[in-house]
Amino acid sequence: xxxxxxxxxxxxxxxxxxxxxxxxxxxxxxxxxxxxxxxxxxxxxxxxxxxxxxxxxxxxxxxxxxxxxxxxxxxxxxxxxxxxxxxxxxxxxxxxxxxxxxxxxxxxxxxxxxxxxxxxxxxxxxxxxxxxxxxxxxxxxxxxxxxxxxxxxxxxxxxxxxxxxxxxxxxxxxxxxxxxxxxxxxxxxxxxxxxxxxxxxxxxxxxxxxxxxxxxxxxxxxxxxxxxxxxxxxxxxxxxxxxxxxxxxxxxxxxxxxxxxxxxxxxxxxxxxxxxxxxxxxxxxxxxxxxxxxxxxxxxxxxxxxxxxxxxxxxxxxxxxxxxxxxxxxxxxxxxxxxxxxxxxxxxxxxxxxxxxxxxxxxxxxxxxxxxx
Amino acid sequence: xxxxxxxxxxxxxxxxxxxxxxxxxxxxxxxxxxxxxxxxxxxxxxxxxxxxxxxxxxxxxxxxxxxxxxxxxxxxxxxxxxxxxxxxxxxxxxxxxxxxxxxxxxxxxxxxxxxxxxxxxxxxxxxxxxxxxxxxxxxxxxxxxxxxxxxxxxxxxxxxxxxxxxxxxxxxxxxxxxxxxxxxxxxxxxxxxxxxxxxxxxxxxxxxxxxxxxxxxxxxxxxxxxxxxxxxxxxxxxxxxxxxxxxxxxxxxxxxxxxxxxxxxxxxxxxxxxxxxxxxxxxxxxxxxxxxxxxxxxxxxxxxxxxxxxxxxxxxxxxxxxxxxxxxxxxxxxx
Numbered sequence: 001x002x003x004x005x006x007x008x009x010x011x012x013x014x015x016x017x018x019x020x021x022x023x024x025x026x027x028x029x030x031x032x033x034x035x036x037x038x039x040x041x042x043x044x045x046x047x048x049x050x051x052x053x054x055x056x057x058x059x060x061x062x063x064x065x066x067x068x069x070x071x072x073x074x075x076x077x078x079x080x081x082x083x084x085x086x087x088x089x090x091x092x093x094x095x096x097x098x099x100x101x102x103x104x105x106x107x108x109x110x111x112x113x114x115x116x117x118x119x120x121x122x123x124x125x126x127x128x129x130x131x132x133x134x135x136x137x138x139x140x141x142x143x144x145x146x147x148x149x150x151x152x153x154x155x156x157x158x159x160x161x162x163x164x165x166x167x168x169x170x171x172x173x174x175x176x177x178x179x180x181x182x183x184x185x186x187x188x189x190x191x192x193x194x195x196x197x198x199x200x201x202x203x204x205x206x207x208x209x210x211x212x213x214x215x216x217x218x219x220x221x222x223x224x225x226x227x228x229x230x231x232x233x234x235x236x237x238x239x240x241x242x243x244x245x246x247x248x249x250x251x252x253x254x255x256x257x258x259x260x261x262x263x264x265x266x267x268x269x270x271x272x273x274x275x276x277x278x279x280x281x282x283x284x285x286x287x288x289x290x291x292x293x294x295x296x297x298x299x300x301x302x303x304x305x306x307x308x309x310x311x312x313x314x315x316x317x318x319x320x321x322x323x324x325x326x327x328x329x330x331x332x333x334x335x336x337x338x339x340x341x342x343x344x345x346x347x348x349x350x351x352x353x354x355x356x357x358x359x360x361x362x363x364x365x366x367x368x369x370x371x372x373x
Numbered sequence: 374x375x376x377x378x379x380x381x382x383x384x385x386x387x388x389x390x391x392x393x394x395x396x397x398x399x400x401x402x403x404x405x406x407x408x409x410x411x412x413x414x415x416x417x418x419x420x421x422x423x424x425x426x427x428x429x430x431x432x433x434x435x436x437x438x439x440x441x442x443x444x445x446x447x448x449x450x451x452x453x454x455x456x457x458x459x460x461x462x463x464x465x466x467x468x469x470x471x472x473x474x475x476x477x478x479x480x481x482x483x484x485x486x487x488x489x490x491x492x493x494x495x496x497x498x499x500x501x502x503x504x505x506x507x508x509x510x511x512x513x514x515x516x517x518x519x520x521x522x523x524x525x526x527x528x529x530x531x532x533x534x535x536x537x538x539x540x541x542x543x544x545x546x547x548x549x550x551x552x553x554x555x556x557x558x559x560x561x562x563x564x565x566x567x568x569x570x571x572x573x574x575x576x577x578x579x580x581x582x583x584x585x586x587x588x589x590x591x592x593x594x595x596x597x598x599x600x601x602x603x604x605x606x607x608x609x610x611x612x613x614x615x616x617x618x619x620x621x622x623x624x625x626x627x628x629x630x631x632x633x634x635x636x637x638x639x640x641x642x643x644x645x646x647x648x649x650x651x652x653x654x655x656x657x658x659x660x661x662x663x664x665x666x667x668x669x670x671x672x673x674x675x676x677x678x679x680x681x682x683x684x685x686x687x688x689x690x691x692x693x694x695x696x697x698x699x700x701x702x703x704x705x706x707x708x
Contacts, residue, residue, distance in 0.1 A: 017524050024607060039528075039679050130595065130676025136427040196673075202596050203675045354528070355678040358605050 014042060021050045025128045025358040028368025032345070032361075036354060044349035044357070046342055051372030059332040064090050064164060064299045067332070072158035074336065075370040077120050078313040080106075080113035080149075083162035085310045088243060089319040090164050090299065093306040101289040102166035103245045108179060108282050109149070109161065111275040115186070116145040117313040118268045118275075121365050125265065126197060128362040129206050134197055141189055144182055151175060164299055166292035180283050183276050190273055198269065207261040211348050211360035214259060221347075222340040225315025226271065227364060230256035230263035237311040244310075249281045261363040268365075300327050314338050314365060336373055338366040404481055412627040413443045419668045426672040453616035458522070461613065465520035470614070470621035473513025476506045477628040484635035485561050487645050487653035499560035500552060503636060504545050507591070510625060511537045514600065517622065518610030529609025532679060533600035537591055539686040544587035546694035550580040550701045551640045560636075564644035574641040579697040581641045583690050585666075588633045590686070592626065594667055596674035597682060634663035 020031035029050035035043040055074065059067045064086075071082035084106060091098065098106075123138030146156045151172055153161040161168050197203060215231040228235055236253040238246040254270035256263030303325035309318030315337025322331040341364050348360055417432065417440065424431025432439030457466060483499045496502055511534055518530015551573050552558055555566040567573055574581045590597035601609035611622045638644055638659035645652030677685070 015524060025605065039532075126675060130598065131674060133423075133427050133672050136429065140428060200675065202677055205681055206675060206678060353679055355599070355605055355676075 012037070019357070020047075025124075025362065026368075027124065027362070027366060028371075030366070030368050030371065032349075032357075034349075034354075034357070039353045039355070041349050041352055041354060041357060044346050046345050048339070048342065048368075048371050051368045053372065055373045056332050056334060059329055061328060063327050064301065064329070067329075068162065069158065069160045072160055073369055074334065074373060075117075075312065075314065075317070075338065075367045076157055077367055078113045078117040079157060079159050080109045080161065081310065081312045081317060083159060084110055084244075085308075085312065085317045086319050087162045087164045088310060089306055089308045089321055090301060092308050093301045093304070093321065093323070094164070094295075094299070096165050096293050096295060099166055099290045099293055100245075101170075101287060102291045102293070104282050104286040105167050105171060105291060106162065107244055107246070107249075108176075108279055108286075109152070109159075109167075111279045111282075112145050112148070112179070114313050115272050115275045115279075116142045118272045119145075121268050122193065122197075122272075125362045125365075126203075128358045129203065131197070131203070134193070137189075137193070137196075141186060144185075148175065148178055148182065151178075163292060165295035166290070168292075170291045176283055176286065179279065183280050183283070186276055187273075190269070190276075193269065198266070204262070206356075206359055207265055207363070209258070210261045210352070210356050211264075211363055212258060212260045213344060213348055217344065217347065218259065221344045223315065223344060224337055224340065225312065226264055226267045227315060227341045229253065230267055231259035232257050237309055237316060241309075243308070246278075248285065249278045251277045251281075261359055264363040264365070298327050300325060301329070309335060312337055314367065314370070315341060334373060336370045338368075338370040339373070342366050342371060401482070405478060408478065408481055408628055408631060409624075411631050412624060413447065415627055415630060415664050416443045416446075418664070419671075422665060422668045423672045426669070447620065450617055450620040455617065456615050458613050460522040462520040462522065465516050466613075467618075469513050469517035469520060470618045470625075471513070472516060473510050473625045474621045474628075476509040476513075477625045477632065479506045480632045481628065481635070483560055484632060485564055485639060485644055486635070486656055487651070495561050496559065498558050500548055500558045500563075500640075503632075504541065504548070507629070507632075508537075508541060510629070513625070514610050514622075517614065518600075521610075521613035523613050525607045526610050526612045529600045529606045529612065532606075533593065533610055535679075536593070536597065536599060536682060539683055540587045540590040540597075540690075543583050543686060543690035543694045544591055546691065546698055547580040547583040547587060548640060550577050550694075550697050553698070553701050553705055560639050560644075564639055564646060567643040568646045572641065572643040577641060577697070577701070579693060580701075583694045583697065584637065584641065587686070587690055587694075588637065589667065589670065590682070592629050592633055592667075594626075594630075595671040596677050598671075598676060599679055599682060630664055630667060631660065634660035637663050 014035050014037045017034045017036055018031065019034055020026040021029040026032070031047040031050065033045045033047060034041055053073070055070050058070060062070070067086060068083055071086050072079040074082050119138040119142045123135035123142075126132075126134040149159060149161075150156050152175060153159050153169060155161075213231065215228075215233045218228045218231050218233065224235065232255055234253060234255055237243070239253055251274045254267050254274065256267055301321060301323040303323055305320070305322050307318055307320040309316040311317075316335060317337055318335035320333040320335065321329050322333075324330045345361070345364070349357060352360065420442070421431040421439075432442035435441040435445045457463065480503050482494050483496050483502055514537070515530045515534040518526040518528075518533065521527075551563065554573060554576065555563040557563060557566070589595075593600050599609075600606075601611070606612075611619055614622060635656070638656055642659045644659075645656040647655035647658075650658075
């Protein structure tokens with residue numbers, strides 16, 4: 001038989017590769033079914049739900065204050081923001097005025113938590129790309145934040161610190177000075193990170209132009225946060241729909257241009273600097289006072305539907321409450337930014353090499369607790 | 374020939390005799406033990422050194438300053454259950470670690486450790502021998518990845534084969550410059566040639582840089598550690614291996630570290646030559662510097678991507694090595 005066609009000589013076949021749920025760089029129990037030909041990805045299908053715990057359903061049987069610790073477990077690297085998003089929605093529904101000091105403490109803890117979360121991104125992203133030292137440097141600083149939180153509320157990860165009407169505890173003596181010292185130190189660390197990582201040729205070659213998408217695609221997939229801003233679209237809820245006391249501070253929203261991994265990386269780094277700026281100003285403005293408003297013992301949200309979103313670490317984090325006037329929500333829907341951000345994966349993973357898969361997934365920065373909820 | 378103990382250690386200079394054979398055997402065992410000891414403590418040094426870079430202490434529990442940590446680790450690997458997964462190609466699975474491991478030790482036989490190269494072969498084609506034998510390891514790695522019947526292992530094995538093959542070429546080319554200058558392939562003679570003039574690192578600086586980069590890639594070390602990229606391939610070609618078979622692969626990697634360091638010292642840094650200190654110490658210092666440099670890279674560099682890796686080898690390193698070779702040849706012809 002005459003073999004004319006090359007495909008007759010060498011029979012090639014696509015390989016179906018199961019990435020996860022137990023894989024070092026899926027950042028949790030996340031699974032991707034990937035069809036590869038050689039080193040090129042032809043198709044990628046994310047399979048989610050391995051960390052589904054039914055938070056939304058559980059919340060239907062819980063009083064509003066009791067839901068707070070459950071929110072800690074959603075995005076478990078930035079629990080303060082989850083806490084805040086829930087209590088903020090309830091507060092808006094009830095129309096409670098929050099004491100000034102409580103608002104300042106909230107902003108300080110939220111921004112520090114955002115910083116801690118971005119530090120994890122910085123560390124794990126570089127780890128995904130094969131550099132292990134930044135991970136330990138980042139955790140060194142994160143540990144300091146976590147220690148401060150521990151002193152503040154007695155927990156390192158799952159804080160359960162925010163309350164409807166304020167925060168649970170006032171800051172212990174000397175705590176604000178500690179934060180101040182940390183902010184000063186952290187500014188030096190940021191310079192170090194920039195010198196160590198941001199200019200590395202191999203790192204640049206790995207992230208420049210990789211995992212690109214346009215503003216339209218991002219908006220079409222409901223992306224938010226850094227994953228949207230990296231395309232150059234100016235959308236930060238702290239500026240666009242100001243909540244809490246963010247309008248009292250002088251800070252900027254860093255924007256990307258190309259929507260690639262590099263932009264997402266650098267936006268994380270710049271956002272860390274902005275967080276430091278906000279914390280610094282909050283430390284100057286904070287005054288003594290009460291930290292918890294007068295709220296009824298049993299919180300009953302009037303019947304109706306309420307939604308409020310905040311700028312979480314990963315995008316718009318919102319709680320949607322349907323209340324029938326009882327002390328428990330009739331239905332609670334959580335807008336989890338990681339879940340929405342992941343949906344673009346099949347599109348941007350098509351046609352990229354296997355090595356870029358982890359670079360792209362890492363740059364989207366999902367937290368699987370939030371994806372599964 | 375007669376049995377005389379006087380010529381036991383001089384087997385390299387004489388035709389093969391019984392005493393020479395015994396000497397060879399003892400020498401081989403000694404080199405093996407030495408290599409194992411060096412490997413053990415280079416792993417310890419790796420963990421300590423990288424620990425310091427990363428603001429950690431490193432191993433400090435087993436023995437004083439954690440000196441026996443690697444001993445404990447090796448013991449653990451030795452007494453582990455020997456797992457052979459059901460789906461594997463049994464024969465290939467069993468021989469793959471040997472394929473990888475034996476050449477690693479074979480190449481040590483030609484590295485001149487000291488002025489009185491007692492345990493090493495005075496081989497006329499020394500450099501060629503190194504390049505040829507070290508290429509066998511690729512088979513072990515590839516077979517290991519393929520026979521494991523694991524997709525990650527397969528990708529790791531294939532990546533490894535592609536990578537080691539492409540970096541073999543610039544590595545060889547960078548060595549040819551030195552061979553041209555010395556006019557010999559014999560490693561002992563190359564050292565001798567450098568003893569009277571400059572170390573070849575200065576006239577062959579381009580070749581040296583290419584050699585270091587290609588050597589790093591050849592050993593699958595950061596930033597070229599794609600075959601065992603943990604964050605992508607879980608563990609790459611040795612994903613299904615455990616216990617002592619896994620230890621064989623690890624051992625291969627670190628013996629090559631030693632061998633590559635030795636080759637570098639011999640070709641570019643004058644081998645065991647140096648003022649004041651004894652030859653073996655100079656050699657040890659040079660190899661130690663190379664190994665530490667590798668660990669330093671490991672702690673600081675991210676990993677390259679497969680296609681970048683390949684194009685870097687063929688489009689950057691190879692032309693560089695070729696240009697270096699041509700210039701060396703022209704200079705040699707003119708002088």
